[in-house]
Amino acid sequence: MLRSHTCGELNIQNVGQEVTLAGWVQKSRDLGGMTFIDLRDRYGITQLVFNMATNAALCEEARKLGREYVVKVQGSVAERSNKNPKLPTGEIEIIVDSFKVLNPSELPPFTIEDNTDGGEELRMKYRYLDLRRNPIKRNLELRHKMALETRNYLDSQGFYEIETPFLIKSTPEGARDFVVPSRMNEGQFYALPQSPQTFKQLLMIAGYDRYFQIVRCFRDEDLRADRQPEFTQIDCEMSFVTQDDILNTFEGMTKHLFKNVKGVEVEDFPRMTYDEAMKYYGSDKPDIRFAMKFVELNDVAKGKGFRVFDDAELIVGICAKGCAAYSRKQLDQLTDFVKKPQIGAKGLVYLKFNEDGSFKSSVDKFFDQEALKGCAEKFEAKPGDLMLILAGETDRTRKALNELRLEMGNRLELRNPNVYKPLWVVDFPLLEWDEETQRYHAMHHPFTSPRKEDIEIMETKPGEVRANAYDLVTNGVEIGGGSIRIHNKELQKRMFTLLGFTDKEAQNQFGFLMNAFEYGAPPHGGIALGFDRLVALFGGSDSIRDYIAFPKNNAGRDVMIDSPSEISKEQLDELGLCIRQTTARKAIR
RNA sequence: GGUCACGUAGUUCAGUUGGUUAGAAUGCCGGCCUGUCACGCCGGAGGUCGCGAGUUCGAGUCUCGUCGUGACCGCCA
Numbered sequence: 001m002l003r004s005h006t007c008g009e010l011n012i013q014n015v016g017q018e019v020t021l022a023g024w025v026q027k028s029r030d031l032g033g034m035t036f037i038d039l040r041d042r043y044g045i046t047q048l049v050f051n052m053a054t055n056a057a058l059c060e061e062a063r064k065l066g067r068e069y070v071v072k073v074q075g076s077v078a079e080r081s082n083k084n085p086k087l088p089t090g091e092i093e094i095i096v097d098s099f100k101v102l103n104p105s106e107l108p109p110f111t112i113e114d115n116t117d118g119g120e121e122l123r124m125k126y127r128y129l130d131l132r133r134n135p136i137k138r139n140l141e142l143r144h145k146m147a148l149e150t151r152n153y154l155d156s157q158g159f160y161e162i163e164t165p166f167l168i169k170s171t172p173e174g175a176r177d178f179v180v181p182s183r184m185n186e187g188q189f190y191a192l193p194q195s196p197q198t199f200k201q202l203l204m205i206a207g208y209d210r211y212f213q214i215v216r217c218f219r220d221e222d223l224r225a226d227r228q229p230e231f232t233q234i235d236c237e238m239s240f241v242t243q244d245d246i247l248n249t250f251e252g253m254t255k256h257l258f259k260n261v262k263g264v265e266v267e268d269f270p271r272m273t274y275d276e277a278m279k280y281y282g283s284d285k286p287d288i289r290f291a292m293k294f295v296e297l298n299d300v301a302k303g304k305g306f307r308v309f310d311d312a313e314l315i316v317g318i319c320a321k322g323c324a325a326y327s328r329k330q331l332d333q334l335t336d337f338v339k340k341p342q343i344g345a346k347g348l349v350y351l352k353f354n355e356d357g358s359f360k361s362s363v364d365k366f367f368d369q370e371a372l373k374g375c376a377e378k379f380e381a382k383p384g385d386l387m388l389i390l391a392g393e394t395d396r397t398r399k400a401l402n403e404l405r406l407e408m409g410n411r412l413e414l415r416n417p418n419v420y421k422p423l424w425v426v427d428f429p430l431l432e433w434d435e436e437t438q439r440y441h442a443m444h445h446p447f448t449s450p451r452k453e454d455i456e457i458m459e460t461k462p463g464e465v466r467a468n469a470y471d472l473v474t475n476g477v478e479i480g481g482g483s484i485r486i487h488n489k490e491l492q493k494r495m496f497t498l499l500g501f502t503d504k505e506a507q508n509q510f511g512f513l514m515n516a517f518e519y520g521a522p523p524h525g526g527i528a529l530g531f532d533r534l535v536a537l538f539g540g541s542d543s544i545r546d547y548i549a550f551p552k553n554n555a556g557r558d559v560m561i562d563s564p565s566e567i568s569k570e571q572l573d574e575l576g577l578c579i580r581q582t583t584a585r586k587a588i589r
Numbered sequence: 590g591g592u593c594a595c596g597u598a599g600u601u602c603a604g605u606u607g608g609u610u611a612g613a614a615u616g617c618c619g620g621c622c623u624g625u626c627a628c629g630c631c632g633g634a635g636g637u638c639g640c641g642a643g644u645u646c647g648a649g650u651c652u653c654g655u656c657g658u659g660a661c662c663g664c665c666a
Contacts, residue, residue: 033623047626067616082624090626107617110600113627117600117615121658174666194666221665222590341592342662432666445666554659 002072002102008044012091014077021046021094022072022102024132025065026112035062036093039073040112042137047080047093048073058096068105068112068129074098127550127560139547143535145261147214150234150531153256157249159210159236164199166192166216171509173446173499175219178229186576192218195528197445198513200237201485204524205516209239214531223554225543226477226533230552234480234534237526243468243484247271247424250472250480250527254422262538266420269472273427282316282402284428287476288421290414292318292405294398297389300374306366308347314397317351317389319379320408324352324386331362334388338404345400351375351387406476415475417540422474427451430458430467431498439500444469446495447513448483449525455491462498472529479534482527489517 003022010019023041037048050059065071075096084090110118112132123130130136151161170177170191177191193199195217203211213235220229238246251269258264270288277286280293297315309315326334331350338345351361351372359372367375379387388408390401409415430450431440440462442448450458454465468484486492492514496506507514532544545551552558572578 027626029625029628031623031625031628032621034625036625036628038626045626049624052623080624082626084626087626093624107599111616119601119658121596122600124658171666175664197666219665222663224665225660227665340661344662442666448666555657559658 006043007039007041007046008088010046010077010089010092010094012079015079015092017077018074019077019094020072020074022070024105024112025067025069025071027067028063028065030063035059037062037065039071039094040132044089045087046089047084047087048075048096048099049078049093050096058098062096062099065101066105066107068108069101070103070105072100072102121559124551124553124559131549136546139535139539140549142261142539143531143547146257146535146538147531149257149260150212150214150253152260153253154210154212154236157210157252159212160208161213162203162208162211163213164193164196164203164215168193168199169509172505173442175221178218178220181575181577183575194219195233196235197447198510200235200526201447201513201521201524202516204237204239204485205519205521207239207522209522209524210237211526212236223552223556225545225554226536228532228544228548228552229556231544232531234529234531235526236482236528237524239522239524241484241523241525243426243470243525246482246484246525246527247426247470250529251422251424254472254479257534257538258420264420266422269422269424271424271426274425274429274466275427277425278398281405282398282400283476284425284471285473285476285478286423286425287406287409287415288423289416289419289475290409290412292320292408292414294318294401294405295379297375297378300371300378301367301389301391304363304366304371306363308349309363309366309391312391312393312397314394315389315391316397316401317349317379317387318401318405318408319381320386320388320412321382322384322386323408323412324354324384326350326352326386334404334407337407338390338400343400343403344396345390345404346392348404349389349391351389353381353383353385353387355383357383417475420474420537422472422479425471425473426469427466428469428471429463430454430465430469431462433463440498442495442499443467444481444483446499446510447485447492449486449491450495458494458498468525470527472527474537477533477537478530479537480527480529482525484523484525487517487521487523489514492517 004020007021007023021039023039026038026040026045029036033052035050038045039048050062052059073094073096075094077092078095080091080093108129109126110116110122112129114134116123116133118130167180167190170179170189175194177194180190180192182188182190196213196215200211215233215235216230217233218230223229236250238249255266258266274284277284282294294316295318297317301309301315303310335348337343338348349362351359353376354360359369359376361367361372376387381387388404390397390404429443430448432443434441444467448467448469451466451468458465469481470483471481472479486495493506532547535547536542536544539547550558550560557563
């Protein structure tokens with residue numbers, strides 16, 4: 001080793017020792033007579049001291065060291081006369097006898113500090129420099145610990161970690177596939193897995209009744225702060241289990257992570273049906289750190305002559321505690337908020353329950369005090385509360401009110417990132433109607449089993465069939481989801497028929513799985529947790545990028561290595577591909 | 590596919606109603622300084638205002654296009 005110690009481990013106990021350290025120059029402070037240099041590595045910072053009085057030549061040399069130079073120093077550990085309580089190594093310093101520049105450095109384009117002066121774009125371009133910063137280092141350490149604890153827990157529960165292939169077959173359901181041309185099979189393509197779904201089911205059929213994998217998945221869809229084209233899942237599958245067994249196992253895992261990584265004990269996870277989640281929160285991933293549940297007002301608000309309400313499919317609102325004193329300006333802000341195109345509400349009705357017991361609303365023309373009181377009672381409102389009401393078509397209105405509820409939660413600071421409220425959302429619909437293609441889509445995926453009592457209505461009322469599917473939700477973020485799978489060929493066939501597959505198509509796309517079902521498939525089910533999101537949640541951030549060593553930007557580009565990029569004519573020829581002229585021209589620009 | 594925001598010194602930003610020589614902080618360079626740790630003090634260098642076109646007597650500022658970045662909607666079983 002080029003060093004005897006790291007830059008984070010020396011302390012008052014080591015005084016007098018001769019040591020060799022290696023690291024990067026974080027900062028130098030030249031005081032004239034003496035020079036201090038902070039030497040940094042992954043483990044911390046140790047101060048080096050050079051003194052003109054004792055070794056002028058060495059001190060002169062040290063003054064020339066620039067930021068991010070890599071140096072090796074030999075010296076002795078000494079107690080500082082002026083200690084720095086902010087640093088773990090702040091009681092000591094190294095009196096340097098000699099040093100060597102292992103590698104000089106260009107001046108970095110941004111400062112390598114906790115609060116860097118670098119913007120997002122620059123930091124991504126020089127990601128290897130950004131990764132030297134403490135906050136990112138802490139995030140990757142958190143990620144490592146969580147992966148380790150995940151493996152510890154699942155190992156303790158008898159799970160095997162088994163790898164599955166990345167070069168697989170493209171399937172029509174679900175997200176768009178990333179595709180890889182095959183040189184040896186010209187004109188044919190592999191797809192990268194959106195998840196190891198079918199393989200883990202095959203592992204169940206093979207008898208590996210507890211499988212997991214911390215695995216990369218690929219989806220060629222547009223990105224967000226919490227979505228990358230390649231991302232990591234904790235992917236799991238179990239045989240001979242009921243839904244409760246899976247929920248309990250992974251509730252256990254989540255609690256284990258909270259306890260062993262964050263030192264937080266979380267309460268048992270409530271279970272809420274999809275219908276309840278939509279009715280009371282307008283979302284299939286409710287943030288239950290705060291209440292402000294939806295209250296439906298159809299029976300008290302209709303028939304008062306207010307057209308917007310009378311014509312509405314749903315009139316629904318929330319009660320913001322203690323907000324009756326909101327000014328006209330604040331209410332206008334909220335109205336503008338819900339009218340934004342992304343939210344899509346046409347307007348906002350407010351109802352103030354004043355401290356003096358009177359009511360004031362934006363619909364006073366149609367509602368007398370008694371009628372307003374009737375509404376307020378529905379909300380169980382108290383004097384000082386503000387009720388915010390939307391009306392319109394059910395799904396849209398709920399969606400908009402969900403956004404408003406979260407906005408109010410932010411304004412009232414009810415969404416503390418240090419509070420964790422996980423829950424299970426269960427009984428998802430099996431199918432979802434897609435307007436664009438005019439057919440049903442699997443809401444989860446095509447292998448999800450319908451609830452037993454709903455199987456008989458699969459063909460008659462497909463939209464009402466509930467699935468044995470569940471999501472793990474925490475603080476308004478979908479952390480994971482899974483289902484009990486179909487393990488019966490006939491039922492799987494019926495499912496494919498519902499999804500609009502012909503027998504031939506189903507056989508072509510998923511024949512391998514259907515055939516496997518004929519060889520003793522056990523009942524099975526599983527779950528996949530979004531590892532990047534889980535780590536970001538633990539780290540208290542909405543963006544997963546800072547928890548991935550080398551992330552891509554929101555156009556799916558890696559700005560550091562500048563990918564994707566064109567490939568040579570020779571490569572294209574070898575693959576039997578040609579690029580459309582219009583596309584090629586665009587790419588050149 | 591769509592909406593919005595941003596793009597000015599190495600970096601982060603300010604820049605008024607379109608008006609003379611585009612500023613600040615930080616970083617960088619030089620000088621001074623023996624206990625700093627956000628060191629301090631003095632001085633200095635550093636600009637294709639993303640790019641292109643247009644409007645105008647005059648554009649960092651207004652308009653259009655384009656590129657880049659970020660956020661969101663659609664999309665993401």
